[in-house]
Amino acid sequence: xxxxxxxxxxxxxxxxxxxxxxxxxxxxxxxxxxxxxxxxxxxxxxxxxxxxxxxxxxxxxxxxxxxxxxxxxxxxxxxxxxxxxxxxxxxxxxxxxxxxxxxxxxxxxxxxxxxxxxxxxxxxxxxxxxxxxxxxxxxxxxxxxxxxxxxxxxxxxxxxxxxxxxxxxxxxxxxxxxxxxxxxxxxxxxxxxxxxxxxxxxxxxxxxxxxxxxxxxxxxxxxxxxxxxxxxxxxxxxxxxxxxxxxxxxxxxxxxxxxxxxxxxxxxxxxxxxxxxxxxxxxxxxxxxxxxxxxxxxxxxxxxxxxxxxxxxxxxxxxxxxxxxxxxxxxxxxxxxxxxxxxxxxxxxxxxxxxxxxxxxxxxxxxxxxxxxxxxxxxxxxxxxxxxxxxxxxxxxxxxxxxxxxxxxxxxxxxxxxxxxxxxxxxxxxxxxxxxxxxxxxxxxxxxxxxxxxxxxxxxxxxxxxxxxxx
Amino acid sequence: xxxxxxxxxxxxxxxxxxxxxxxxxxxxxxxxxxxxxxxxxxxxxxxxxxxxxxxxxxxxxxxxxxxxxxxxxxxxxxxxxxxxxxxxxxxxxxxxxxxxxxxxxxxxxxxxxxxxxxxxxxxxxxxxxxxxxxxxxxxxxxxxxxxxxxxxxxxxxxxxxxxxxxxxxxxxxxxxxxxxxxxxxxxxxxxxxxxxxxxxxxxxxxxxxxxxxxxxxxxxxxxxxxxxxxxxxxxxxxxxxxxxxxxxxxxxxxxxxxxxxxxxxxxxxxxxxxxxxxxxxxxxxxxxxxxxxxxxxxxxxxxxxxxxxxxxxxxxxxxxxxxxxxxxxxxxxxxxxxxxxxxxxxxxxxxxxxxxxxxxxxxxxxxxxxxxxxxxxxxxxxxxxxxxxxxxxxxxxxxxxxxxxxxxxxxxxxxxxxxxxxxxxxxxxxxxxxxxxxxxxxxxxxxxxxxxxxxxxxxxxxxxxxxxxxxxxxxxxxxxxxxxxxxxxx
Numbered sequence: 001x002x003x004x005x006x007x008x009x010x011x012x013x014x015x016x017x018x019x020x021x022x023x024x025x026x027x028x029x030x031x032x033x034x035x036x037x038x039x040x041x042x043x044x045x046x047x048x049x050x051x052x053x054x055x056x057x058x059x060x061x062x063x064x065x066x067x068x069x070x071x072x073x074x075x076x077x078x079x080x081x082x083x084x085x086x087x088x089x090x091x092x093x094x095x096x097x098x099x100x101x102x103x104x105x106x107x108x109x110x111x112x113x114x115x116x117x118x119x120x121x122x123x124x125x126x127x128x129x130x131x132x133x134x135x136x137x138x139x140x141x142x143x144x145x146x147x148x149x150x151x152x153x154x155x156x157x158x159x160x161x162x163x164x165x166x167x168x169x170x171x172x173x174x175x176x177x178x179x180x181x182x183x184x185x186x187x188x189x190x191x192x193x194x195x196x197x198x199x200x201x202x203x204x205x206x207x208x209x210x211x212x213x214x215x216x217x218x219x220x221x222x223x224x225x226x227x228x229x230x231x232x233x234x235x236x237x238x239x240x241x242x243x244x245x246x247x248x249x250x251x252x253x254x255x256x257x258x259x260x261x262x263x264x265x266x267x268x269x270x271x272x273x274x275x276x277x278x279x280x281x282x283x284x285x286x287x288x289x290x291x292x293x294x295x296x297x298x299x300x301x302x303x304x305x306x307x308x309x310x311x312x313x314x315x316x317x318x319x320x321x322x323x324x325x326x327x328x329x330x331x332x333x334x335x336x337x338x339x340x341x342x343x344x345x346x347x348x349x350x351x352x353x354x355x356x357x358x359x360x361x362x363x364x365x366x367x368x369x370x371x372x373x374x375x376x377x378x379x380x381x382x383x384x385x386x387x388x389x390x391x392x393x394x395x396x397x398x399x400x401x402x403x404x405x406x407x408x409x410x411x412x413x414x415x416x417x418x419x420x421x422x423x424x425x426x427x428x429x430x431x432x433x434x435x436x437x438x439x440x441x442x443x444x445x446x447x448x449x450x451x452x453x454x455x456x457x458x459x460x461x462x463x464x465x466x467x468x469x470x471x
Numbered sequence: 472x473x474x475x476x477x478x479x480x481x482x483x484x485x486x487x488x489x490x491x492x493x494x495x496x497x498x499x500x501x502x503x504x505x506x507x508x509x510x511x512x513x514x515x516x517x518x519x520x521x522x523x524x525x526x527x528x529x530x531x532x533x534x535x536x537x538x539x540x541x542x543x544x545x546x547x548x549x550x551x552x553x554x555x556x557x558x559x560x561x562x563x564x565x566x567x568x569x570x571x572x573x574x575x576x577x578x579x580x581x582x583x584x585x586x587x588x589x590x591x592x593x594x595x596x597x598x599x600x601x602x603x604x605x606x607x608x609x610x611x612x613x614x615x616x617x618x619x620x621x622x623x624x625x626x627x628x629x630x631x632x633x634x635x636x637x638x639x640x641x642x643x644x645x646x647x648x649x650x651x652x653x654x655x656x657x658x659x660x661x662x663x664x665x666x667x668x669x670x671x672x673x674x675x676x677x678x679x680x681x682x683x684x685x686x687x688x689x690x691x692x693x694x695x696x697x698x699x700x701x702x703x704x705x706x707x708x709x710x711x712x713x714x715x716x717x718x719x720x721x722x723x724x725x726x727x728x729x730x731x732x733x734x735x736x737x738x739x740x741x742x743x744x745x746x747x748x749x750x751x752x753x754x755x756x757x758x759x760x761x762x763x764x765x766x767x768x769x770x771x772x773x774x775x776x777x778x779x780x781x782x783x784x785x786x787x788x789x790x791x792x793x794x795x796x797x798x799x800x801x802x803x804x805x806x807x808x809x810x811x812x813x814x815x816x817x818x819x820x821x822x823x824x825x826x827x828x829x830x831x832x833x834x835x836x837x838x839x840x841x842x843x844x845x846x847x848x849x850x851x852x853x854x855x856x857x858x859x860x861x862x863x864x865x866x867x868x869x870x871x872x873x874x875x876x877x878x879x880x881x882x883x884x885x886x887x888x889x890x891x892x893x894x895x896x897x898x899x900x901x902x903x904x905x906x907x908x909x910x911x912x913x914x915x916x917x918x919x920x921x922x923x924x925x926x927x928x929x930x931x932x933x934x935x936x937x938x939x940x941x942x943x944x945x946x947x948x949x950x951x952x953x954x955x956x957x958x959x960x961x
Contacts, residue, residue, distance in 0.1 A: 075944065078572055078903070083554045100940050103933075104915070108924070242924045306727055326731035329922065415670030416730050416922030418915060429671065432547050433906035434572075 072440035092441035094188070098169045104418060104426060105442065106170050107247060110240025119239075120172070123232040127225050128157040130460040134221060135211055152211035159202030160222050163195045164229035171237030199223065224456045227449075242329070242417065245426040245442075246449070251333060252422060253401040253453065256340050261394060263341065264348025269378075271349075272356045282353070289346040297410035300339040304411070329419035332412055336420050339407045344397065351393045352386060359385035391462045398457060402450040423449075499532030501831040506535050508832070509549055510564040511542040515754075515855025516616070516816050519848050520564060523839045530838075533831040543671065546906060549573075553821060561824040562832035564615060567814045570606045571903045571953050577611045578820040583833050584610050590837050594860045596891050602898065603814050607956065612817035613836040615845065617859030620680040620810045621886045623755050626772045628655045628747045638805050640681060640717045640777045643748060647724035650747035657744045657766070663724030665737040665746035670918035672733035675909045676812040676899075678917055680750055682714030683808035683897040684778040685790070688798040692960045695808065695897040696908075698785060699960035702942060702951040707935040709790045710783035712927050715920060722921065730921055742767055750776070752812070753857030756883035760874040761852055769876050773886035775893070778807030800895040809890035810897045815859060850875075857887070864888050901957040902950050904941070912937040 041048075072092055074085040096105045135149040165173040166180070181191060203218035211218060235247055243251075271282050288296070302309050306323055315323065325331040359382055367377045405424040408414055414421035414429070421429075423446040430439035508524070510516050517539050524535030538560065540548050546569055552560050553576040565573070584592055584604075590613070592600060599614040622643070624636055628650050637643040647663030654660045667673045679695065686705050687695040697704055705711065722729055726740060734751060741749045742758050744766040749755070758764055759771040781790040782798055791797065798806040818836030820829050838844060842862050848854045849863055850873035858864060864887070870880040890896070900909055913934055920930040942950050954960075 077945070078550065078554060078575065082556070082575075100937055103919075242919075324727050324730075326728040327922070329924075409671075412731055413669055413671035413733075415918045417670075417919040417924040419922065419924075429911060432543055433911050434547055434550060434904065435907055435911070 068440045068443060071436055072444050074437050076434060076436040078434075088437065090188070092437045093445070095438070096441055096445065101438070102169065103242070103244060104421075105244045105246050105423075105445070106234050107238035107244035108241040109170055109174070109237045110242075112172055112236060113240060116236045116239045117172075120232060120236045124157065124161060124229065127160060127229060128153055131156050131221060131225065133464045134460055135213060136464070149206075149209070149211050152206035152209040155202050155206045155209060156211075156218065156222055156225070159198055160225040160229050163198055163222070163226040164233055166198075167191065167195055167226075168230055168233045168237075171233030173233065174237065195226070199226070220455075221459065224452055224459070227452055228456065242419070245418065245421045245423045246445075248333065248419065248421060249402060249404070249423045249446070249449075252337060252340060252404050253398060256337050256344070256401050256404075257394060257397045259337070260341050260344045260348050260397065261390075263345045265352055265390075267345065267349045268352040268356055269382075271353055282350075285349050286346045288343050289350075291343065293343060293406040294410060296339055296343050297407045300335070300342075300407070301411050304335055326412060327416055329416060332416055332420050336404075336407050336411055339411065340401070340404060344400075348393055348397065351389060355386035355389035356382060387465070391465075395454060395457060395462075398453055399450060402446060402453070499530070501827065501834070502532030504533040504827050504831045506533055506562060506828055506831050506835065507538055507560050508535060508562045508564065508835070509538045509540065509545070509552075509560045510816070511545045512539040513855075514853055516564055519839065519854040519856060523844060523848075524835065527835050527838055531831065531834065533835070535835060546572075550576075553823070556823075558821060558823045560821060561828040562818060562820045562836070564816050564818050565612075567603050567612050567614075567817045568899045568901055568905060570611060571901055571905065571957075573819065574606050574611060576822055578822045578824070578829055579609050579611065580613065580820065580833065581610045583837075584613070587837055589841050591842055591860075591862075594842060594862050595840075596859055596861060598811070598891055598896065599815065599859050603811075604817065612819045613833075613840050614815055614817045614859055615836070615840055616816040616856045617849075617887065617891070618752050618811065618813045618815035618857060619887060619890045620676065620750055620752060620776055620812045621773050621890060622776055623741065623749050623751060623759075624772050624774070625655070625661075625744075625747050625767060625770055627770045628661070629772075631655055636772060636774050637748070637777045638803070638807075639779055640684075641779075643777045644717065644720055644724075647721060647748055651724040655747075661745055661747055662726045662740075663747050664721045665725060665729070665732070665740050665749045666718070666721050667732055667734040667737050668722060668725075668730045668917075668921050669733040669736075671910075671914060673812075674917045674921070675914040676810070677750060678714060678718050678913070679897065679899075680776055680810045680812065681718050682711055683810045684776065684782070684806050685710035685714055686783050687808050687895060687897055688782045688793070688800070688806045690800065690894050691896050691898055692958050694954065694958050694960060696900045697938075697951075697954055699951070699955050699958065702947055702954065704935045704938040705783070705785075706938065707931040708783055708788035711931055713779075713790060715927050715930060718917075719921060753883075753887055754852060754855065756857075756875075756879075757850055757852035757873060760876075760879060762874065764852075768874070769879055771879065771883075773883045775807055775809050775886055775889045778805040780804050780806070782806050800893070806895070807893070808895045808897045809893050811899055814899050815857070816855070858884065898958055900954075902953040904945055907941055908938055912941065 071085070073087060073089060075088045075091075077084050077086065095101045132149065132153040135153060166177055168174050168177055186194075199219050199222045200215075202222060203215045206218055207213075207215055213221075231246070231250065235243075238244070238247065267285055271278055271285065275281075291299075303311060304325065306312060306315055306320070306325075325335055363381050364377065367381055372380075403424055404422045405428060408420040408422055408425050409428070412420045414425050423442055427439045427442040427446065430436075430442060508520065510520060517537060520535075521537050524537060527533065528535055545563075545565065549560060549563050549565065550572060552558065553573075570577075584590060595614060596617065599617065604610045604612050604614055622637065624646070629636065629646065632646065632649050634642075634646050634649070637646055643664070649663070650661065651663030652660050666677050668677070683695050687693050692699075695705060726732070726745065729737075732740075737746070737749055738751055738755060738758065740746055741751070741755060742761075742765045755771065756773065759767050760769070762768060778801075780793050782793055783789075784791045784797075793801050793804055793806050798804075800806065818832070818839070820832045820836075824832065839848075842860060845856065845860065846863050846866065846869050848856045849858045850869045863869075864884050867877070867880055870884070871877070875883070899905075902908070916925065916930050916934045916937070919925045919933075920927070925933060
């Protein structure tokens with residue numbers, strides 16, 4: 001029986017091949033050394049030819065990362081005719097997370113309301129659910145029905161909560177954690193090691209309890225989970241106070257992408273309908289994407305001017321002439337978000353439109369013939385067809401959205417207070433005054449958060465939705 | 472081959488191709504020299520630089536290549552170019568306040584200025600000649616612009632209210648309150664006061680303009696940012712608290728969304744007849760008489776920044792009443808402290824530039840500053856240049872030509888001259904990394920205070936803590952020495 005793709009070779013040919021492979025490494029005495037070298041070269045040729053290109057690419061991508069990592073550990077100062085970088089350790093990071101710049105990155109604590117506690121518990125429950133979901137392998141379940149991973153999930157969630165509470169710089173447990181840390185008087189990195197040890201122990205325990213994943217995968221999930229819980233704690237702590245640039249950035253990212261996705265999907269569904277003049281609609285919905293972000297920022301600054309802007313007479317007619325959106329933190333953030341949404345809906349729109357147009361027509365027509373209601377057609381046919389594209393487009397937007405800087409910079413310069421300041425703007429303002437170390441530290445934290453966001457989105461949302469096995 | 476010699480060759484090639492003009496250019500003083508001069512995106516400053524640069528090119532043959540960057544990037548862009556040794560910029564028009572950070576990269580201009588008779592250095596007001604251009608006794612910049620904060624008022628509004636121009640900040644608030652929301656014949660109600668409050672803009676200068684008179688009474692060398700004897704920040708006391716309250720209260724009589732207005736917005740609003748009072752640099756004077764832009768021609772008065780009758784007692788941190796020993800410079804019991812915010816755009820030259828480029832750059836700045844050129848430029852609002860020479864206060868001709876009435880010119884120039892002659896001038900903070908003290912720490916705290924994120928106490932503590940931290944980080948002794956040197960404290 002021959003499978004397709006098999007070569008029609010005789011056993012003798014196979015033997016000769018084996019022979020060649022066996023002779024080269026054993027260095028048979030009668031082999032010509034010149035041809036051996038040539039053989040070796042032949043085999044390495046691929047590597048040798050590609051190596052320079054790979055090295056250059058690696059240097060280009062890694063050098064800036066290493067340089068800015070080093071920069072974030074230093075203090076920049078000017079000397080006559082040049083500059084000097086002096087090593088200061090993690091000072092720049094400590095300032096941002098627990099020192100004088102904490103208000104800027106994380107925010108200022110306020111009173112905790114009852115609703116905030118509920119939200120905090122809900123966040124913890126959400127994490128538990130996400131962990132459980134990521135541990136369930138659908139195929140494995142169907143085939144072997146292994147032990148339910150609920151117990152493992154409970155251990156993992158508990159460990160995340162413990163680590164988050166232990167390390168929290170701000171929020172309901174910050175004071176207790178601080179006094180616990182003061183009592184033991186260990187250096188700050190010892191606490192990071194202890195937290196990591198807790199995560200490893202929890203991963204081993206979860207594995208023993210039947211979590212169907214590797215230890216490293218479990219630790220990775222907990223790392224992501226702990227950081228998100230830390231963010232939730234900071235958000236809870238600052239809910240009654242002021243939010244820093246981290247939470248403002250996450251608002252732009254999560255709120256903005258959700259809004260843009262909803263609007264983009266809606267427009268794409270409408271424009272996929274056989275309506276008159278739909279090419280015109282498609283084109284006009286696509287146009288904002290062509291405008292440079294700074295241009296959009298200036299345009300929105302003009303539009304949002306309640307005194308002399310083009311809509312000022314309309315606003316006055318509606319009795320909104322005295323609306324001071326720039327004075328209130330959340331209204332200012334929403335104005336920034338509106339500008340960002342106006343620019344980025346077209347991107348999601350155009351990609352999803354292509355995906356919708358590409359869905360299988362036969363299934364669609366069969367469903368329509370059967371008289372299925374349109375929401376069912378969407379749920380069972382359209383959504384599964386466009387889901388992979390949707391995941392990709394959301395991922396791209398998530399990463400993009402972390403970089404928002406033009407809009408808040410032009411629209412409000414980050415004000416009122418620091419309410420509309422994104423982390424990119426935060427780093428930019430530091431960089432502008434030559435606080436290069438502080439700026440690099442903010443940028444590195446941004447890199448950490450955006451990487452975590454992208455990875456978490458994939459591991460906790462996309463892969464479980466696809467029913468892929470856990471890593 | 473560097474950029475300069477490439478352009479030299481290009482010039483030679485062009486000259487050869489064109490023939491006649493090239494032969495002419497060869498005879499000019501700086502033929503073939505290309506000058507890369509950086510300043511901020513105009514139209515102010517960049518406009519006169521470009522215009523005068525063309526004249527200079529026609530006269531000397533040096534090509535002036537003006538490179539502009541946004542104001543907020545200028546400090547950093549220039550320092551990066553010079554400190555990394557790129558040196559693509561030969562000269563710049565920059566803020567003299569940055570001198571402590573720049574001085575290691577700047578050409579010492581003392582001998583050139585001394586030998587330059589056309590510059591008429593004796594005509595330049597002493598404050599610029601002796602202080603603003605100098606660092607550690609050497610001249611590093613050529614002043615092209617005089618910068619102070621002064622207060623402006625609508626003469627017609629004050630007449631209708633029956634008020635005199637405000638001498639103290641309390642009077643300022645009083646007038647703003649009285650005028651706010653009333654129609655004085657402009658067709659719509661005006662607001663009482665317009666003062667820039669936007670973040671990352673000018674609010675950190677505005678607060679110092681308000682606080683100056685409360686903090687400093689014994690003359691420039693007393694200092695208004697730090698106590699020169701101990702380097703303790705003067706931001707956590709009753710005087711600064713009062714200044715914060717006043718600054719915030721002006722917002723009550725201000726336009727909606729004033730918190731999102733920079734000085735460009737308030738300036739436009741004032742000259743379009745929307746405000747009774749404002750605080751600004753000298754720019755409003757020429758702008759207000761420009762019939763194309765202004766609706767308040769001959770309705771604008773100017774005066775030295777308002778003052779106070781109670782000043783800070785540094786030992787107790789409390790406000791105490793002025794008397795002859797406490798406020799030696801007070802007039803009618805009111806202590807006033809004009810604020811040389813920013814200090815005025817000045818030309819400076821990269822020490823690593825080619826010798827010929829240095830000569831050409833100096834010749835350009837000297838040309839721009841000579842009375843024949845500058846006395847005309849300071850009367851044009853669009854240049855952004857404000858008066859800094861004695862002859863600019865004495866000779867009313869150019870001002871009248873620009874459209875100012877006798878009274879307006881006298882009033883406007885009087886306010887500037889009063890400020891310039893005041894022995895109690897507050898000098899802007901000139902210590903290394905002053906951007907981090909003012910543009911980041913002070914500005915962020917002000918923004919949070921105005922947005923209601925911080926109260927008065929929290930704001931003061933925040934500024935004090937951040938400034939102390941910066942002092943420790945950057946070296947307190949070094950910063951203190953720089954501060955003392957800048958204000959001439961013993």
